[in-house]
């Protein structure tokens with residue numbers, strides 16, 4: 001299709017009823033971009049990377065619908081977290097792994113921050129950054145789906161940068177991260193789940209790096225982070241975005257780098 005498709009009257013950014021103007025909820029915006037990504041970018045026969053989070057869940061839902069009604073056939077998908085795997089299994093979406101399908105046609109995922117200028121991303125608010133990155137770097141096309149609240153100028157202050165680290169000596173690793181020259185001024189905080197550290201699908205911990213000002217050189221920051229022994233992966237997704245579908249009060253737009 002050529003323009004936004006709204007899946008219910010209230011899914012439109014605005015809808016009129018008895019003269020009343022109603023804004024779409026954030027969930028409705030997420031549904032719009034999740035559905036549009038699948039409708040526009042997934043074709044029969046593809047290997048599809050399935051992202052994680054409340055926005056990506058709508059794309060997974062749509063893929064399940066289109067497989068069920070026969071619009072799409074011969075799809076095989078790779079989930080980026082245990083919860084996405086469970087959702088996809090529940091919808092009957094055939095699944096595989098990178099071990100047998102290392103070449104992905106298209107991956108679709110949400111983000112915590114999208115830089116307006118470069119489409120650099122911060123990801124990992126839901127803790128899935130490692131599996132997301134290993135899958136999404138293998139995709140010919142990586143489609144990012146967000147509501148407009150995720151758009152920002154630069155990365156850092158808009159949403160804490162998650163860094164996945166091993167459990168062993170995690171306080172030492174946290175300090176090493178905080179003291180990196182390219183992350184100067186950041187405060188690295190161990191992510192908690194109740195009174196215990198949050199544990200990822202890969203049995204690691206996460207530190208969330210808080211910034212007051214945008215990271216000056218995200219490429220350098222990524223390189224320095226990966227150089228810390230004990231850091232497994234970071235949530236900067238740089239130079240990966242093929243297209244970003246954004247839903248906002250004025251409708252849906254698509255940005256490319």
Ligand SMILES: O=C[C@H](O)[C@H](O)[C@H](O)COP(=O)(O)O
Nearest residue numbers: 053054055110124126127128
């Ligand atoms: O680890 C989680 C992922 O990186 C998500 O893509 C990200 O947190 C965005 O999630 P949501 O769509 O729920 O805001």
